[in-house]
Amino acid sequence: MMKKMKIKYFISVLLSLVLVLFSGCEDFLDINDDPNNPTDVPISQLLSTVEVDMAGSMGASVGGLSGYTSAMVHQMFQRGNTHQFYDLQGTDFEVQTPWNIMYSRLLTDVRQIISLATEDEGNEDWHYVGISQIMKAYTFSVLVDIWADVPFSEANLGSEVRMPVYDNGENIYPQLFTLIDEGITNIQKTSNLSPGTDDIIYQGDLSLWIKFARTLKLKMYNQIRLVQDVSTEINALLADESQLIGSGDDFEFPYGASLAPMNRNPAYQQEYTPGAGYYYINPYFYEILTGQNTFFPVEGNPYLGITDPRVPYYFYNQLAPGQAAENPVAYRNGDFLSIYMFSYNIDPNEGFDQSSSQTIAGLYPIGGRYDDGNGGISNFNGAGDTPQRMLTYFSRLYTQAELALAGVTSQNDSLLLAQAIQASFDKVNEVASAAGAPSIVQTDIDTYISSIMSLYASADNAGKLQHIMTQKWIASFGFGIDAYNDYRRTGYPVLHDGNTDNLDITVRTRDFPVSFPWKTADLQVNKNAPAQKNITTFNVFWDAN
C-alpha cells in the first residue's frame, strides 16, 4: 500500500517535471541572439573601416595594389616570383587580396553606410552618403583600371544576386562620374550627422572631399581621353582650380605609430621587420634616378648623368659602405644591392636570401628609413607612419601637364611640369620633415628641375610626353596604380626589357600584362563570370594602344 502510494507520487512528480520543462520550452529556446556581435552599429565606425580598407587595398604591401603595379612598372619586385617576367595569376595573393578587400569589405560597408544613413527619411546623414558615394566611385574606377571588366551593376547585392555579371569598364566609367556628382551634391546638403575624426583621411573637412571628388574626375577624364573627347568636361573642371586638390589637400591615409594594434604603414611593417626585407628595388629604377645605364640600352634612361636628390629618401641601403653582402650578389652598385628583374630561375644569385643586405624601400614610399649612408639592418628603425598617398596635388599637376601637352587644354605644359616636379619634391620634404629627416635644399631642387626642363624644352612631342610621364612615374613611388595606368595609356616610361638588355641572365618570356587576371576562385563560383582572360591582350577600354 505504502509502496503503491510512493510510486504514484514519484510518477506524478516526474510527469509534471516533464510538463513544466516542455511548457517553458519556447522561452527556454529563445536564446539565439549573439551577445558579442551587434546587428547595428553607428555609421561613423563603418566609415573608419572603409578608409582603412581603401588605403590597404591600394597600398604598397604585398596585399595592396601598389605592390604588384609597382612591380609591373619596374619600381620594386620580389625575388623567386614569376611576376618578374609578367606572369600574374588569379590565385596570387597580390591579386586576390585587394579584390577581396574592395568587394567583400570596402564596398559592402559603403553600401551599409548609404543604406543606414538614408533609412530615416527627412533625417538623412547626407554627408556620410556623399563621402561614401565618392569613395565608391573611386574604388570602382580603380577596379576598372586594373581588371578592365568587373562586376558593377549587380555587385554587392548579397544573396539577391549570387552570381554578378562582369560589366564592361566602358559602361561603368560614365556611371562613376554621375556617382561623384551625386556625392558632391549630397555633401552640400544639410545632414543629420556629419563625420569628424571618424573620417581619418580628411577629419570631416567636407570642402576637401569636394576638391578630391573634382580632382578624381579630372584624373578619370584624363584616363579616358584617348577614347573619348573630354575637353569640355576637363576645361570645366579647370575653370576653378581652387576647387581642385591643392598643396596640403592630398587624398592620403595617415598611418599611426601604434604597434599593437598595428597602425603603422603595412608596407613598412612588411619591409622593416628585422632582417626581413622583401621587395627588391628594381636596378632599372635606381639607375634612372642615379643617371646610369649599366645594363640597358641608352634610350631607356632619359636622364643619363642626372642624379635625383630624392634617392636617399626613396631607397634605404642596409649595407654599410663597403660591407660584404651575406651571399653572392646579383646586382651591386655602391651599397645599393638588388637583383635583376627577369632573372628568376635563371640567375642563381637571384634566389639567395639577402634580406639583411638588400636595399629596401625607404622613407618616402612606405615610411621606412632615411638613408644617411651608414647602413644598418632594417629593424623597425624608420618612421612607420608615412601616409599612403592616393590622389595628390603633384599628380594633379602632372595630369594637367599631360592634358596641356595633348592639346586638351590651353594651359602651359612646360610650366605645369616644372610646378609638378616642384610639388613632388615638396611632398618628399613634407614626409622628411614629419619624420625628422633632413630636407632637400631648394637649390638642389632647382638644379634638378632646370636640367629636366632643358631636356624637356629640346624634346619633340613624344619626348615631352616621355618626360612628363617619367617624372610622374618617379614621383608616384609608393603608389603604383597610377603609374601602371599611365604606362598602359602612354607607353611611358620606357621599361626595361629582359630580352634587349645586355644581360644573359635575364629573359622575358611573356608580354606586358595589360590588365590583371581575375580572382580565379570567384570565376569558379560564378556561372555568369567570363572565362579567365589572357592578360597580355585583354585591355581596359581606355587603353587605345
Added chain:
Amino acid sequence: MLYPYDYVNSIINLKFLYMKNKVSILLTILFLWGWQITLSQERIITGTITADDDGSTLPGVSVVVKGTTTGTITNLDGQYSINVPVDGEILVFSFVGMKTVELPIESNTILDLVMEPDVLGLEEVVVTAAGIRREKKALGYSVESVDGSQLQQVAEPDALRALQGKIPGVNITSSSGAPGSSTRITIRGSSSLLGNNQPLFVVNGIPFDNSSNSLFSGLGDGSAYGSRIGDLDPNNIESINVLKGAAAAALYGSRAANGVVIVTTKSGSATASAKGMEITYNGSFGIEKIANLPEYQNTYGTGTNFNYAQANGSWGAPFIGARPYATTDSIAHWFDGRTGMEDYWGTSVPYRAYPDNVKNLFKTGVIVDNSLTISGGGENSAVSMTVSHVNSDGYVPTTNYTRTNVSVGGQTQLANGFNVGGSVSYVRSGQKAVQSGVGALGNTNQSAFARALYLGRNWDVHGQVYQNPVTLGSEFMVGRGQADNPLWSYENAGFISNTDRVTANVDLGYDVTDWLNFSYKIGVDSYNDRQKDFIRPGSTGAQGLGRVTLYDVSWEEIESSFLITFNKYFGDWNLRAIAGNNVNQRTRDAQAIQGSSYVVFDIDDLDNTNAVVPFGGSYSQSRIFGIFGDISLGYKGWAYLGLTGRNDWSSTLPKENRSYFYPAVTGSIILTDALNIESDLLNFLKLRAAWSQVGNDTDPYLIRPVYLINNFYGTTPRPTAELPFTPTSGSTSAGASLSNQERDPNLKPERTDEIEFGVYVFTLNSKFGINFTYYKRTAKDQIAPVSLPVSTGFSQLLTNFGKVENEGVEFGVHITPFETSSGFRWNIFGTFTHNKNLILELADGVDEITILGSNVAAQSNYFAGQVSSVLRPGQEYGLLKGSVDMRDQDGNLLIDPSNGQMIRDPNPAIIGNPNPDFIVGVTNTFSFKGIRLSAVFDWKEGGDLYSNTVLSMLGRGVTKFNEEREMMKIIPGVYGDPNTYEPLMDGEGNKIQNTTMVETNTLFFGETFAINAANEWSVFDATVYRLREVAIAYDLPTSLLEKTPFGRASISLIGRNLWFYAPHFPKHTNYDPEINQYGNSNVQGIEYSTTPSTRRFTLNISLTF
C-alpha cells in the same frame, strides 16, 4: 537500476544491506558493502564455476533458476549457493564474455561448471543509445565494442590512437607525433559538407566535447594542437562501444549522424555484483623516437650549381673527398657580419658534412603512466575509483604532455527500491608543444620545423651557438629573414595548454515492477582550457619583437534525460518500450588577448609586453529539448523488430523551423535459431537491416548577419592597418565591418538518411566468422557556407544545400586457424573498411565549394596559400586543388623554350583525392598458458597527400634521392608559348619536342618539380603499410600467485609503429604520410611541416590484489 543486464534484473532479490558511512558522499559509496541472506528453504544447490582457458575460478557469474526471478552471483572464489524452488528444474549460468549454459538440476545438490569463452560475442551486452544496454544479438544495426583492457595493454596515452586498426568502418588518423596532439576519427566517411564530421562522444551517458581549441590556423602560426578527447584516460576506460550507423544513433539525435562513440569508464560502470574488493595497478614505462628520418646525402653542402653559398639548399660544392674535384675546404663563418656576433667576424669554419645534424635535433622521449583502480562492492552496491597520471616527454626537446585523472563512481540499490548511482571525474591535461606552422612572409618562420628536416648538410647546428649573446635572439645558418634555429625555437617559442576538466553525473532509477522502470540522469561536462602561444624577441616570427597570446576557452555541457522503460514477456514475445525526454545545453565562452613586444627576454607573460590588445573571442549557447520513443519487439530470442522516433526543438534554428522529427526502423533475425540449425558448417547466421533518419541543427547565432567590431582584414601579411586606428596626429577611431558571411533567416534542419544491411555468420565449428555490413548514407539540406564570389559583397552564404552520399562496406573477420587442447590458440581478427564518398549536389549553380579551413589558408597566407580542399558535385569529399603545369590537348607538358622548364597553367586544377580507397587492419593473437602475443598490421590504400616536407627535402637537395646530380636532364614535353599557352609549331606544323637541358638542381628548384613548382608535383599517393603494434603479454599463473597478495599479475611489452612503408613516396625520404597539418578538421591531405610520427616501446605491468 543503472541499466542492469536483462538477466541481472531478475536477481534483484534484496534482503539486507549493510552500509558504512564515511566523510563525504563520494567516500560513502566507496565503501559500500553487502551480502545476501537467503530466506527460502526448498533446495540448496552449490557449485564452483571455473574458466575453460586457464582453470581460474570465476567470480560474478549469474546463476538463475530458469523461468523464475530467483538467482545469485558467484563469490570471489567462483562459488555459489542458491535456493531452488520446488518447481525449479534448470539453472542458467551467464557471464560476460562466456557462453551461457543451461544445466538441468535433476537430483544434484552440487553443480560445477567449466565455462567456455564466447568467441562469437553473441552474449555480449553493449551499451546503445541513451545508455540502454542490449544484447548484441538483438540489434538490427552494427555496433562494435572494445574492452578497456585492450586499450590498457597498448599503453597509448591517446585512447583513439589505441583503437587504430581495430574497428571496421572507422578511420582514425593522428595529426602529428607531438605529445598530446589531436587525432581525427570519422565513421563511415564524411557526410557533413563543411561542418563537424567526427562522431559524438558520450562518456557515462553524458556527451563529451571533442573540440580542438586553437586560436591560430595551425598553418601560418600554430602548433600541434590537441583535441579534447585526449582528456579521456585510457586507464579508466571499462569499455568503448562504437555505434556506427545513424540507426544506432537515432536516439542521440542531432550530433549522432556521424556515429557515436560510447565510453563507459571504470568509475562510471561500477555495477553491483559479489566481486568484493579489488585493487588494480597498471604501470607502464615507454620510450619513443622519431619514427623515421630520410637518408641524407653527405656529398654536397649548401649553395647552387656546385658552388658554395650561405643558402638553404644543399646544391653547393661537394665536400673534400666526396668528389675528386672538390676543393672547398672552409667557408666564412655563418655569423660573419652579424651584430652581437663580433667574435665570429672574419673567422672561417671547415666545410664538411654533419651527417647527424638532423638526427641530433631529436632525443628519446619517455612516457611514464601509472594508474590505480580500486573497485569494490556487493550485490547491491558497488564503487570504483581510479587515480592515474601520465607524463610524456616527446622526442622533440621541450615537448611534453601530462594528464592526471581522479575519478570515482558508484551505484547502490536502496531498500526502498530506488537505485542511485553517480560518478565524478577530474582531469588535468597539460601540453607543451613547439611552434610548427609553415613560414609566411614577414612574421612567421618561428616554426621549429621550418628547416629542421632539411638542414643544410654542412650546417654544424650543434657545434655552434644558437643564441645571440647580446639580443638573446636566434642565430641560424641562414639569415634573419629566413627561419629560427630549431634549437632556439625549442626553448624560446612554443605553445602551452592547460585544461581542467570535470565531468559528473548522477542517476536515479526506480523499478515500479519487474517490467516497468523509471530512470533519470543528469550530468555535466565542463572544462577550462587555458592556452598560451609565445614567441620571444629575436625570432623571425612576431616581427622579432616577442609576442604572447593567451586564449581562454570555457566549455560546459549539461544533459538531462528521463526514461520510462517497459519490458515484459508475453509468451514467446518480448516487448520493450522506452519513452524519454532529453534536455541539453551547451555553452562555450572564449577570449583571446595578445601582448606584443617583450620587455624582458624570457618572461612569457602579458605584463612583460609593451602593448596588449584583444585578439578575438566568442560566446555561444545552444539548447535542445527532445522527446523520444523506442519500441523493441522480440520473438523467441531470434527475431527482433525495433522502432524509434525522436522530436527535437533546437534553439539554433528559426522559430518556425526549430522542431523536427526523425524515425528509425531496425530488424534482425537469427536464422540458425529460427530454423534450429545446429551444424559445424553453419554455427550462427544472423541477418539484419535498418533504415533511419537523423535531423540536425546548427551552431548558434547563424540566422542573422552581424557586424564585427574592430575587425580588420586578417591575412598574413596584413595589407591594412589594424583597428582601432589612431593616426600619428589625431584621435582614435573604432571600426566596424559587416561580417562577410551572408546569412539565411530561413534555415531548416539538416537531414541524414541511412540504410544498412548486415550478415553475421559463423562457420567451421565457429572457427571462422564474418560480420559484414553494407550501408548507404545520404545527407541533405546541410547547413553550411556556400562560397560566393566576393563581388556579391560577401565571401559566403550560410544556408541549407547539398546532398552527400557515403556508401560503403565493412567486414569484421574472426578466424581461429589453430587451436590445441593444451591451450594454444591462434586468433585472427581482421577489419576491412571501404567507404565511397560522393557529393551528389551542391547549391544551385554552384560547381565548387572550398572547405573553410583551407579557404582561409588559401587566401590569407602568402606562402602557404596554394593548395586548398574543395567539394565538387559528382566528386569525392575534400579533393585537393592546386596549381598545375600546362599541357597540350594530347597531354604533353608545355615547355618554355627559353629555359627548358614548364609553363604554369593559369587555372588551378584538382591534384589529388585524400580519401583512402580502403583500410585493412589485421590483428593476430597467439595465446598459450597465460602468454599472449599479438600484432596489429594495417594497410591504408590510396588517399593523396600534398607534402611540403617532401617537397622541401627534394628541393633542398638534402636526401640521397637527388644525390646523383652531376648531369643535365630534359623534361619530356613539347615547346609552348608562355603567352598563349599553345604548343609551338615547326615549319611543317608539327609540335617540337623539348630538347633544352636543365641542371639537376633546376629540376627541383624552379617551374619544375619541387620548390617554386606547381603543386601537382608534390602530391603523393599516401598508401601505407604499417606494423602498428606488437605486444607480448604474460599472465602469471594463479598457482604462482597463491602466496602473494596478488590475484592477477601480468607483464607486457609493446611496440608501436614499428615499421611502415609508403611505396609511393620518393625513395630515401622515408616519409610517414600519416600526419596532417589541419589536425582533426575536415581539411585532410595537406601537410606543410608537421612533427613526424613516433616509434615507441613500452613495458607495462598490471597487478591485481
